[in-house]
Amino acid sequence: MPDNDFRNLWDQLSSLINSNETDQILALLEEINPTDTALAISRLNSDDQQQLLTLLQPEKAAELIEDISEAQAVELIESLPQNQAAAILSELDSDHIADLLGELDEAKAEAIIEQMPQEEAEEAREFLQYPADTAGGLMISEYLDYRSFQTIQDVLDDLQANRDEYKTYNVQYIYITDEENHLEGVLRVRDLLFPPRSTELSRLMIGSPYMINVNASLEDLRNFFEEHNLFGAPVVDETMHLLGVVLPEAVEEAKRKRSVRQFLGVSGIVGGEEFRSMPLLSRSGRRLSWLSLNIVLNIIAASVIALYQDTLSAVIALAVFLPMVSDMSGCSGNQAVAVSMRELSLGLIRPTELARVLLKEASLGIINGLTLGLLLGCVAYFWKGNPYLGLVVGGALALNTVVAVTLGGLIPLISKRLKLDPALISSPLLTTVTDMCGFFFVLSFASALLGKLTF
Amino acid sequence: MPDNDFRNLWDQLSSLINSNETDQILALLEEINPTDTALAISRLNSDDQQQLLTLLQPEKAAELIEDISEAQAVELIESLPQNQAAAILSELDSDHIADLLGELDEAKAEAIIEQMPQEEAEEAREFLQYPADTAGGLMISEYLDYRSFQTIQDVLDDLQANRDEYKTYNVQYIYITDEENHLEGVLRVRDLLFPPRSTELSRLMIGSPYMINVNASLEDLRNFFEEHNLFGAPVVDETMHLLGVVLPEAVEEAKRKRSVRQFLGVSGIVGGEEFRSMPLLSRSGRRLSWLSLNIVLNIIAASVIALYQDTLSAVIALAVFLPMVSDMSGCSGNQAVAVSMRELSLGLIRPTELARVLLKEASLGIINGLTLGLLLGCVAYFWKGNPYLGLVVGGALALNTVVAVTLGGLIPLISKRLKLDPALISSPLLTTVTDMCGFFFVLSFASALLGKLTF
Secondary structure, eight states, rough: OOOOHHHHHHHHHHHHTTTTHHHHHHHHHHHHHHHHHHHHHHSSSSHHHHHHHHHHHHHHHHHHHHOHHHHHHHHHHHHHOEEEHHHHHHSHHHHHHHHHHHHHHHHHHHHHHHHHOHHHHHHHHHTSOHHHHOOOOOOOBOOOOEEEBHHHHHHHHHHTTTHHHHTTTTOSEEEETTTBBEEEEEEGGGGGSSOTTBBBBBGGGGESSSETTTTTTTHHHHHHHHHOSSSSSSEEOOOOOOEEEEEEHHHHHHHHHHHHHHHHTTTTSSSSSSTTTHHHHHHHHHHHHHHHHHHHHHHHHHHHHHHEEEEEHHTTTHHHHHHHHHHHHHHHHHHHHHHHHHHHHTTSSSTOOHHHHHHHHHHHHHHHHHHHHHHHHHHHHHHSSSSHHHHHHHHHHHHHHHHHHHHHHHHHHHHHHOOHHHHHHHHHHHHHHHHHHHHHHHHHHHHHHHHHHHH | OHHHHHHHHHHHHHHHHHHHHHHHHHHHHHHHHHHHHHHHHHSSOOOHHHHHHHSSHHHHHHHHHSSSOHHHHHHHHHHHHHHHHHHHHHHSSSSHHHHHHHSSHHHHHHHHHHHHHHHHHHHHHHHHTTTTTHHHOOOOOOOOEEEEEHHHHHHHHHHHTHHHHHTSSSSSSSEETTOOOOOOEEEEGGGGSSSSSBEEEEGSSSESSSOOOOOOBHHHHHHHHSSOSSEEEEOOTOOBBBEEOOHHHHHHHHHHHHHHHHHHHTOOSSSSOTTTOOOOHHHEEEEEHHHHHHHHHHHHHHHHHHHHHHHHHHHHTTHHHHHHHHHHHHOOOOOOOHHHHHHHHHHOOOTHHHHHHHHHHHHHHHHHHHHHHHHHHHHHHHHOOOHHHHHHHHHHHHHHHHHHHHHHHHHHHHHHHHOOHHHHHHHHHHHHHHHHHHHHHHHHHHHHTTTOOOO
């Protein structure tokens, strides 16, 4: 959609909302794709957003909620009256409800749940208890289950009777449970095609099917779906009660969200995603919270320079190279951080394998350190015509690169072992240490060779 | 698996390979999960890896190839004799084959394709022509299609006859094509359950079904699956020939890979993923290629300091604050880069909306700049007892934060418009500019107030 059309769309939506033209709003939303919908809604002011959801039927409002990003949806849900929020949430998939309620504070979530119909409320409470990146947090309750004594005809009758409700179900598989909801077996819908319709499911089902424990981690789920080429997996508790079904696309989506968090984390966007439609002060405050830690670390690092002011006064040219040495090493170190985080997330390195990373990164650090040190050393030498300046600057960069690369490789492993999020702490920690070491190497080498540098 | 077991596993695998114990290798691989398999294989030396694939049947070798990461798989395929590589590749899914061959150089890929059976070779050539992140690049050729005049019984007979081949197919839907392979309709497998078996498919199928053009982008596909809650979508060319089927999990996986590339890109790992099992010199070289650009940019930025050496000699305390101002602003700018990249990838901002980002980031930059400037200004003031030093340092940080944040927000949009990858160029470009501006602000403010700073 060209930009002008888009601007028109947004204005149009806003004026339709203000004149309460529900039908025209529906017609307009029908026309545009989910990305444009999300964009248009994010640009409405919050009164218009609330008014929009109020104008629509809960079912239509729920469709809108599914189109926009999770952070936006949570904001919107929070701004609505509880009964309206409850009505809209009740129309969502079970894992969606839990995702959104999980982002609200507990009292607010509970207040909304209390306004939901009995059945949905119980389900929401049940789903909320599972951590987000586990089988419990990713499963849906929309699946088909029958008893083993039922026949193919029984299944067909049920499918026919409830075709509207089942429309969006994952119906590759049918699960067989006993009267206490223990998982007994599974069969593919395709298996119903061939036998006579009076056949009991017990004769068709695969007993002791593959299943996933409700506490299984994202890593376990990934392994499961890589190992078994399935279109869904039943989720059970310790005593084999069937609780839900996890789909492979839910696992992929959770993995994707994790790498987005990682990307935002290393860039200093922490405590949830930021969108420019959020209020200015809350955006500013969240960014500052991370920056203020950084300023403290920066002061610590720069204090090394303060200790060597005399050396620096004597050879002022060094001031040019201080930021270069620390920046360059920081970059080298961040490369090693990224490789470690990637290998960790793929399971190609274990957090205990410090020796392996040390060896691999130190040897790479020596090669890259020597190369970069030689390069920068030559620049320094030719600029001032003093070989000792080249030696000081190049030597400092070479040594600091080894430190930065080795440390960068190790920090994610160590923070993983300490159960800290490597995305959040690796970069600030690394930068501080490489800054300190970089300043120290340049200035202490210069102090040692001071006679050769001043003439 | 505890570390010791893992070490045993790796040793065990290696010694089994060297004594050609195929059966025991198979038994061992059967026991462990795909992550551990990938880890164990990545630690074998390349002779052992080749020997392992040679010992296994192509089918088993293909399963191994599916378990390990793509970069590893490509390396392995490259090291094998062409006929062996061809035999293994022929056993993979169609989109897998294209993914792997696409990573090889063209001559090598063609040589392997020539060794493949006729049918697979044609399919591989066809799939290779589609760019990776399009419907063509993501589709699979494993789907069910029939003619409209066929009956339910015909379908059942075919499913029965080819059950082994269809085992891993996505069988939620059945596609109806004419004799020239034009897509005519679709029906759900479930729809086959109810009518008499002599019913023709033409009477059951949904005519003019939802479909995806083969050139559709990842963005289009995402919109499609968010709009229609489907378990797969038929992919057609301009003249409605059915070419394949895209599954929603393939779309999610492609999106995830894109955010991984983004994360690695901003961290300076470019030109494909790096694993520590790769040869040292190739790892070193790839990292250096990105760093050497950085060193040039760093020299440009630092040259600003060289221009102000006299000011710096006069007020050596400034040297302490130079790296702090540039580092802090760099961090602030990177936050804005991350928010822009995230909003771009969600479609919440358009590359043309420079004014919006400018406004949103400049206002945030002023708040955060003033806050951080005040903080660092106070530190400078109390350290040296000179309010003018505080003014110079704090003012420079405040102003540079505004520059960095605004620029950081804009760079991803501008690079997107110029069709450059924001992940690769944002960070180096931003750092250079914020370094230059930071040094310039501190030193030019100090020059202006030089009389007040020296006493």
